[in-house]
Amino acid sequence: MKQIKVVSGTEDYLMSRDYHNFFDYWKRQFAEDVEIVRFTKETPVPVVVEALEDTSLFGSANLYVWTDCPFLPLKKGGRSRSKLSKEETWFLEKLAQMPERQALLFFTKGNLDTGCVFYKKLAGLADTVKRAEVSDKDIMPYVTEYLRQKGQTLSPAAERFLHGLFQTWESIPLLYVFSELDKLCINLGDHKPKIETKDLKGLFSGTMEKNLFTFMDFFLRRDGARAIPFLNGLFSRQDLFLKNTGYMMSQLRSLRAYKELLRNHVGPAQCASIMAGTQKGRNVKYLLYRLQKVETYWKIEELDRLICQIFTLQLNIRRGMASAADMGPLICLYVSDQR
Numbered sequence: 001m002k003q004i005k006v007v008s009g010t011e012d013y014l015m016s017r018d019y020h021n022f023f024d025y026w027k028r029q030f031a032e033d034v035e036i037v038r039f040t041k042e043t044p045v046p047v048v049v050e051a052l053e054d055t056s057l058f059g060s061a062n063l064y065v066w067t068d069c070p071f072l073p074l075k076k077g078g079r080s081r082s083k084l085s086k087e088e089t090w091f092l093e094k095l096a097q098m099p100e101r102q103a104l105l106f107f108t109k110g111n112l113d114t115g116c117v118f119y120k121k122l123a124g125l126a127d128t129v130k131r132a133e134v135s136d137k138d139i140m141p142y143v144t145e146y147l148r149q150k151g152q153t154l155s156p157a158a159e160r161f162l163h164g165l166f167q168t169w170e171s172i173p174l175l176y177v178f179s180e181l182d183k184l185c186i187n188l189g190d191h192k193p194k195i196e197t198k199d200l201k202g203l204f205s206g207t208m209e210k211n212l213f214t215f216m217d218f219f220l221r222r223d224g225a226r227a228i229p230f231l232n233g234l235f236s237r238q239d240l241f242l243k244n245t246g247y248m249m250s251q252l253r254s255l256r257a258y259k260e261l262l263r264n265h266v267g268p269a270q271c272a273s274i275m276a277g278t279q280k281g282r283n284v285k286y287l288l289y290r291l292q293k294v295e296t297y298w299k300i301e302e303l304d305r306l307i308c309q310i311f312t313l314q315l316n317i318r319r320g321m322a323s324a325a326d327m328g329p330l331i332c333l334y335v336s337d338q339r
Contacts, residue, residue, distance in 0.1 A: 001025055002127045003103045004095060006072070006119075008112040009131030013174035018129055019107060023063055026103040030061035041068040045087055049094045052102060061101040069106050071118045080115030088118050095125055134174060136166040137282055146178055147195070150185045154195050161197045163286040168209040168216075168247055180204055208234070212244050216251055220294040224335030231328045241317075241324040249310060254278070256303040258291045263300065306334055 003026075007018045027034060039048050048066065071088055073081075084092070098104065112119060112130070122128075134142060140163055147153060154162065166172055180203050188199060204210040211230055218227035234244045257278060261271045276284040309330055316322035 002125070003098055003100075004106075004122075004126035005104075006106040006108075006112075006122065006126050006128040007131070008072075008106075008108040008110065008129075010110065010133050011131040011174060012109075013178065014131040015107070015109070016175075018131065019065070019105065022103070022105050023065075026061075026063055030101060032061060034061045034063050036063045036065060039064065039066040039069075041070055045091055049091065052094060052098055052104065061103075063103050063105075065105045065107055067107050069108065072106060072108055072122075073113050073116060074108070074110040075113040075115075080113050080117075082117050084117055084121065092118075092121050092125070095122070133171045135172060136163065136169065139163075139166050139172050139177070140283075142174060143177065143181070146181060147185070150181070151190065152185055152188070152193055152195055155197070158195050158197045158200055160286050160289050161200055162203075163283065164290055165200075165204070165210065165213045167282070167286075168212045170243070208240070208244075212247060216248060219248075219331065219335065220251070220255070220297065222297050222335050224332065227335055228328075228332065231331060235324050235327040238317075238324055241327065245310060245314065245327070249307065252303055252307050252310075254287060255291055255295060255298060256300060256307065258288070259295055259298065259300050259303070262295065302334070306330075 001022070005018075005022050007015055007022070009015055023036060037051060039051075043066070048064075051062070051064065054062070071091065095104070106122075106126070114120075114123075114130075140159065143162065144154065144159075184195070184199065184203060188195065192199075212234055215227055215230035215234055218230075233240075235241045254275070258271070258275065261274060266274065272284055272288060275288060279287065310327075313322055313326055313330060317324065317326075
């Protein structure tokens, strides 16, 4: 590991882990109890350089963290700066001569402008890592590893359930996810190392994403008694209506495509391959498992009609001829026929 590291991004948990791993590593290398010195955006560059050059007669080690270094701007569009200032050039020269028993971490929350010349020059001296928010495409390995460290594993059905739930999330903050998993592991205790689907029912309780996932599960089963109570919370506001209707339409279109493949007697392997091409990198096995459980509740003609009606409702809302409240009566039309 290099003495200098740059950590940036938008995923708090992973950035915090990188922060602590960096300093834990160098504390072990220095084999002594060292103090962490912190600089901020307002800290003058000469003060930072003076600290970096301050070597003790006894050879003591120093660890530094510079949060929001002004030489590392966030990406805001437009052309990246291609020339170094005199101060930046001077600072990079000082970094190249940093004493052996010192380590420096640049820590910035946000998307750095990695195209700027200072970042490119610094990258030659440092380890760099960018932590973007995780999505439903890459969340499950983090969840699996976190539970493994707790002595817990997910059953196949529980893994499918959790992955399907994460598909409703716009962003997935790992810190929140892991705090919920911690509570789950405490409640289950050591006597139950394998987590089943029923154990996850109370996870993320009350969140918009959980409510949307639960609503769609009931709605795709045409279960009006349990789906209708979610309508007001999910579709009453315009901002919620747009987001949640978008997810609902994606699920209906996937179900419609799946039923079309079944009607044409497409085999399971080819079906999975075709469906994977429509999922923008998502793992299709979780989707197929969910669709297999609900496809018998719907006819293709019903799905075509519902998709058309939701699209028409969206259009009429934009024209001022309807409101989000009209989603409720439309949903009721498709859950009145209990099967």
